[in-house]
Amino acid sequence: MLDQQSALDLTIDDMRRAHERIKPHINRTPVLQSRYLNELTGAELFFKCENFQEAGAFKVRGACNAVFGLSDDMAERGVCTHSSGNHALSLSYAAGRRGIPCHVVMPRTAPQAKKEAVRRYGGLITECEPSTTSREAVFAEVQAKTGGEFVHPYNDPRVIAGQATCSAELIEQVDGLEAVVAPIGGGGMISGTCLTLSHLLPQSKIFAAEPEQADDAYRSFKSGQIIADDAPNTIADGLKVPLKENTWHFVSQFVSDIHTASEQEIIDAMKLTWTYLRIVMEPSCAVPLATILKNKDVFAGQRVGVIVTGGNVDLDRLPWITG
């Protein structure tokens, strides 16, 4: 069993233990490059394709670390969570692999494809309104009723240690990275990236990329304290949630800068990536490329890792096709 700890106590050995624990349940995802996207940005981009991860998202790393770290006694009561999508189906996948129940609270507006995937992995869904306040209220009821272990989508050291395994693979796969860019919503992936790189590649820079229309992390970073918005609206539906204390710890200490992009810039970068990298990925994953294209001087001539966070997309509703 994992000790409950705060993010302050996390060490690089927590990441290493997480990696050993979850390896049988996750994919070592490939790193792809595009000659054309390199020309376009002036940087050498290495895309870590977590869209090819089990359950279609990096979040399966943190979910598996939490689920497989539970004692048998705790595991028996199952796990529960709230999530706008990928954590829900990642936790359902992880719980399914261990054979324990998984209860998830999802906004009723979450993409249909994600709800169906949660059910396919055996997750049990309770719907809430698409706001942070509604989500937290409905979740409190579900947790009280089931007694399952709460695995927060990002504000949980076990989850952060799991997400940290992604950049550990990336720096094994690519030599001499000078920067890594990842999308920021609640900050789980960025926090894991900080945990790993601050120990294993301390000279590298870490950039977070955020939609202008959900720029609470940007404003938090610039003001030096957590700012949370209730129900922001962006096509990057994985990035609507606010920072919490455990992820703020990493963001405030280790992130070099946060860049933002408009909705149209995100859509353009998404279509560019589908066209030239030839991968199916979510709008959230396009925010890093959108910010690299907007800030070419920051990345020019550098070897830059880009975390492609997930690939669970409703193919009937692509943002560049108006039906």
Next chain:
Amino acid sequence: MLDQQSALDLTIDDMRRAHERIKPHINRTPVLQSRYLNELTGAELFFKCENFQEAGAFKVRGACNAVFGLSDDMAERGVCTHSSGNHALSLSYAAGRRGIPCHVVMPRTAPQAKKEAVRRYGGLITECEPSTTSREAVFAEVQAKTGGEFVHPYNDPRVIAGQATCSAELIEQVDGLEAVVAPIGGGGMISGTCLTLSHLLPQSKIFAAEPEQADDAYRSFKSGQIIADDAPNTIADGLKVPLKENTWHFVSQFVSDIHTASEQEIIDAMKLTWTYLRIVMEPSCAVPLATILKNKDVFAGQRVGVIVTGGNVDLDRLPWITG
């Protein structure tokens, strides 16, 4: 320089020499799997993702082998070809890497994205009507005018030896394959697959997959002689061309069977792959999965390689979205 030879003379050493020659210019593409597609088919499927190849298609293998095998004297006059798309841009890519001119005859109905890509690689396009007869007539004019070396899209032993490197990588990447399925148009990929597997994995079976609406290879296979259709119509636009003597040699001798799929079955398999494998690939690449789903008893319980041939798609016109 490569000797002009017939397919009858090709040996496994031609494949090995091709692989050494082209390695600096191609990607060793990854193999991806989907737990869900395995459940759906009852087979264990290994997708060799040539959509991630340079120029977005396996055809760059054959094109590079032909271009980099030319003597300096021959190379000086450049190369020329006709192609419904991917060979055109692959040959343009290869010629660009060697710094020689490339003239291509393309049907005026070829996807706009492919024409733009050819031009981006430096290829010079002459348009023809979308039929085999028109293509061959226009090409004769272009060849006479330029004096460039003709690199046929598939009926060329140099090209077949290049395509053969794809399954050589596949069997290094995946142990114990029992069958390989590839789409069949002119038969270049299937012929290369036959060349490699008949020598290096002779116990494995080779299946070709073809659209019902362009089933000339199927009818050729069943009747024992080449049958060619002029201008068949299918969404799988890479598979409209007929077999020729060099590819017929391999298809008639080494292919276990040819299966066909309807247009709707191809579209369904394409959407399934985009959704669960999370890759952008052309309709042609969906024909193998469509035929595996239709012939589950043939593949059940087996380890099956599936060649994903290319990823050059017009993202504004996806066949499951009617705009």
